[in-house]
Amino acid sequence: xxxxxxxxxxxxxxxxxxxxxxxxxxxxxxxxxxxxxxxxxxxxxxxxxxxxxxxxxxxxxxxxxxxxxxxxxxxxxxxxxxxxxxxxxxxxxxxxxxxxxxxxxxxxxxxxxxxxxxxxxxxxxxxx
Numbered sequence: 001x002x003x004x005x006x007x008x009x010x011x012x013x014x015x016x017x018x019x020x021x022x023x024x025x026x027x028x029x030x031x032x033x034x035x036x037x038x039x040x041x042x043x044x045x046x047x048x049x050x051x052x053x054x055x056x057x058x059x060x061x062x063x064x065x066x067x068x069x070x071x072x073x074x075x076x077x078x079x080x081x082x083x084x085x086x087x088x089x090x091x092x093x094x095x096x097x098x099x100x101x102x103x104x105x106x107x108x109x110x111x112x113x114x115x116x117x118x119x120x121x122x123x124x125x126x127x128x
């Protein structure tokens with residue numbers, strides 16, 4: 001049974017930092033692309049970042065570029081999202097998701113509908 005568990009969310013003041021972790025079980029993470037998404041109150045789920053199987057960040061949303069950094073440690077079957085200089089508009093539930101990697105490469109950004117497994121989400125709240 002595949003399971004993704006996010007941890008590390010919480011409440012932080014604007015300008016602060018948080019680090020999210022996504023622990024995977026039931027699969028070998030090195031066979032998967034990792035995606036990070038978020039859903040703010042009253043809004044659609046949106047893309048945050050995508051990391052290829054070997055740790056290369058394929059893409060980062062413009063709204064978080066230069067502030068959020070994604071990484072992964074396949075030996076630990078885990079991925080991470082470091083969030084710096086947080087803003088109130090970053091308040092959302094953050095999700096990690098995986099999809100099996102493409103043998104021909106994963107250079108394009110995948111839509112959320114293209115991911116196979118999702119974590120339960122972790123709340124991040126940024127106060128002004």
